[in-house]
Amino acid sequence: MTSRLGKLTWLWLSILVVVLDQATKHYFEANFSLYQKVDVIPDYFAWTLAYNTGAAFSFLADHSGWQRWLFALIAMGVSVVLVVWLKRLKPGETCLAVALALVLGGALGNLYDRVMLGHVVDFILVHWQNRWYFPAFNIADSAITIGAVMLALDMFRSSKTGETVND
Secondary structure (H helix, E strand, O other): OHHHHOOHHHHHHHHHHHHHHHHHHHHHHHHOOOOOEEEEEOOOEEEEEEEEOOOHHHOOOOOOOHHHHHHHHHHHHHHHHHHHHHHHOOOOOHHHHHHHHHHHHHHHHHHHHHHHHOOEEEEEEEEEOOOEEOOOEOHHHHHHHHHHHHHHHHHHHHHHHOOOOOO
16 A cells, blocks of 8 residues: 555645645734734844745736736646655655655645735745845745755765665
8 A cells, every 4th residue: 555655645744834834824914914024033034924926036926917827837737746756756765755745735835825815925034134135935935945955955865876865
């Protein structure tokens, strides 16, 4: 049974990411006004409520709305590919399964926002004094980033040895 399902049992991690992502987004929407900033670590880290109608770093956010459906379609396609990839993983590819599950959870969390709200809710603001601001992001974005870094590390580990590394 385990080999038939591949690493689909890691979908629980994707579900956890979606639940945490949506819960935090609902909290900030209920308790913050748009662009309200609350310093957590002055000059470095703050909570804020921001909406992103574009992709990463607000790419295409200034367009008329067609990008909402383009990014939703891309997220759905990527999600299907990730589920199929998870199913095809071998028993020793646990690190890769975790990475894929994180990316999938993040993609689904932001997909929900995009389809249901027309924008992605962001609330984490990293900055340096009042001079440099990293674009606001959320739990889903964090999961995608961590998963992507894990994917890259797995790829480099595998290419150095010339084979898949068993976990």
